[in-house]
Amino acid sequence: MRLSLGLFSLLFFAFLYAPLVVIIVYSFNSNPVNMLVWDGFTLDWYKGLFGIGERYLDPNQRVIYLESTPQLIAALKNSLTVAAVTTSFSTVVGTATALAVARSRFRGRGFCGGAMFLPMMMPDIVLGIGLLVFFSTIGMQLSLVTIIIGQCTFLTSYVFIVVQARLAGLDPRLEEASADLGASEWVTFRKVTLPQLAPGILGGGLLAFIISMDDLVITYFISGAGSQTLPIFVFSMVRRGVKPEISAIATLIILASVIVAATGLWLRARGERR
Amino acid sequence: MSDLLTITGARRAFVTPEGRAVPALDGIDLAVHDGEFVTLLGPSGCGKTTLLRAIAGLEAIDAGTIMLEGRDLTRLPAHRRPVNTVFQSYALFPHMTVARNVGYAMEVRGLPRAEREAQVADALAKVGLEGMATRKPSQLSGGQQQRVALARAIVAKPRLLLLDEPLSALDRNLRQAMQIELKDLQHRLGITFVFVTHDQDEALTMSDRIVVMRSGRVVQAGTPREIFRRPATRFVAEFIGETNLLSGTVEGGAAGPILRTSGGLSLRIPPGTPPGARATAVLRPTDFTLGAEGIAGTVTRAVYRGADLHLSVAPEGGGPTLGAIARDNALAPQRGARVTLGYDPAAIHIMEGEG
């Protein structure tokens, strides 16, 4: 019984990771025609991404990715800009809401907590087209600004939930002890609540950042011509067909997200130990 | 009386996270007679619960055999053993009503509903829970949950009922009432009980026989009186109630042998121990008669306990402080009073060596 469970789990993890391994392996395969037939190790697809591959200097070779390099860089820049702004906004607003809901008694408190789940549970596509229709109705041009607004609607919920969970785990007696020792509400918040809450806020912010960097569906509907983000750029490349360069971008994205996720988990583990 | 359960050479080791093997059962031999109420008694970690779980089939043993009525159960999975358990946490199924909990054993055997209902009603009546059948466990008090667990375990009329500290979660008064009730129930049902506890009072009150365990071994097995009056080792003597242990050398005397302790105390002891031997005398605080001729000393502490006072007495000749009991009345000695502790040499139990 135990053995078969273990075997099943092994296959399960193989299923989870094999696709990622396939991408990484093929991003180094020099066969440009059939990238699934191994033809030796190459870094050409990576060089091509940044427009420095020799393969691309020959006009007879495909040059399409040399031309799209500026677009890739622009998409990456857009993604980072959007993620930076949305993360800051949703972290502040989500944390404030969590503080109000978890630390005060008022009528409608349960309703507020429940309502904050809705943007997260709303199917992406409904929110995406809703925002599209909304922006076009009020006559707002699609741009990075619309993307930022759109993403903040659901990212705030994510931060709220993470911070609220942390708040619920905090011992309210610590705050009472601080008040008992003569600290004002504001001092208590700054010196007792906030330091305890910091891992939660950091975790919520990190989650918001990762989701923002990866958001495809909502951004897809509300990004304008000049405001492509990285996932949209990759999505349109994938739609045009399989190219080895996509594997190279994909590998870099995997690498970046693994680093960010591992850092986040490490920070969280450290926060819990304290 | 025939043996119902026979355990021979049971061994079981657990591996700690650091990789060390710790024996939980270190060669257990045990026989339980039909209809007996046997208590496994010992401090936490002594292996009593592991032994119980091994009998139930919830824990495998590395070596040894477990036989029930001459049938080898050792390799049989829990669900095929004619043995039921009352769990310490009760382990009532929260999503089922009381009736379904109690009827579970028959439900999984595929008994028809009508038959099940009759037996469930019967079992609930036996534990005094008529009218609770449709409730959920969470709607019951701790004592009621305890009874449901009991009803659930006896409904299938097991050959052997195992009880894993079933009373530990109840408050003191309820626990004492349940001790009597359990004992009565066992008489009425005629089922053999193996009961685990770390509470010596509970063990003394309920058992036909007590098995004292320590570090995965059986230290002593006997009737409550034997265990209390004639402990085999210092460990048993100290574990079962408050006790005075006096070690010394046996000397011959005109009126009988005398135990001379290193503190300089002389104690008359019953004959039978050769002079010159090292020995330890066991005297319960209740064995002393206050004011009679015996050991003289000073009261260093008097603790009020309701009906009586527990005294700590420092003997005049030196040596360890002795515990004694005084009735709480106007004559009760206070701290600093000089008292004498009389005793009957015949009541003293002697353990050879240091005990």
Add this chain to the structure above:
Amino acid sequence: MSPRERARIVVLLAPATLFLGVFFLGPLVIIAVYSLLTPGLYGGVEWTFYHWNFGRIFGWADGIMEVFQPVYLRILLRSLSFGLLTVLVCLTLCYPVAFWIARLPQRWRMLFLFLITLPFFASLIVRLYAWLLILKPSGPLGMAFTALGMEPPELLYSPAAVILGMVYIFIPFMFLPLFAAVDNLDRALVEASADLGATPFQTFRKIIVPQTLPGIAGGSVIVFIPAVGNFIVPDILGGANGLMIGNLVEQQFLSSRNWPFGSALAMVIMGVVLVVLVTFTSRAAKAGAVR
């Protein structure tokens, strides 16, 4: 409540309330309105009431009751069944693994939980692209068939590919609530069941499943909701047979430019989601009240 505390609550809640009130509720209200407007001839809308956008979804377009065209209805039903299948496959995969991980020593548990959440952080589009590579006729699976002298089956652009893709991206959603429930399972209950004579299968059916039901239900809901309205996975891995309601919505907005019909479709998705959510939360509340 002191005025001071009241002021604090207002200040803390105001940003989220205002922002979500405008940019979350606003869009939802507006598509609700759009779904009841008349589609314009060349895209756009006419501001007159029109309920046949919904009629069209269920087979009667533009009020013509004689002609029943269940094209859209069929796609809606397909989306629901794809969602259900995704839930079932995720459940089947995750349940045994949750048990396995729950029994591991603490240190290993953390590692494997990390390994399950990690792919979730690798971009969605990247993970789907990987399956595009694998399922291509010239991919590793196809090559294996060719090497064995067999014709590679049509793996890509099929309903199976869509479900596979959705299972792959939604596994962490199923796993985490399920694991929490399995990890909370009181082992004494399992032991009590065996002690009372239940076979392992009976124990599983009568004790383990009911006791982990909150996790099963929670995981199923949060997989079903994004699965049923998904359009990225069918867009990349599904062919004509894999088209889902999400793709229809996308088409209405980005190519057909029939916004009222697209809004009506979105309202239907939202309706399905709300029904699932309300059923789940009311059941959960009821179970919580009894327990």
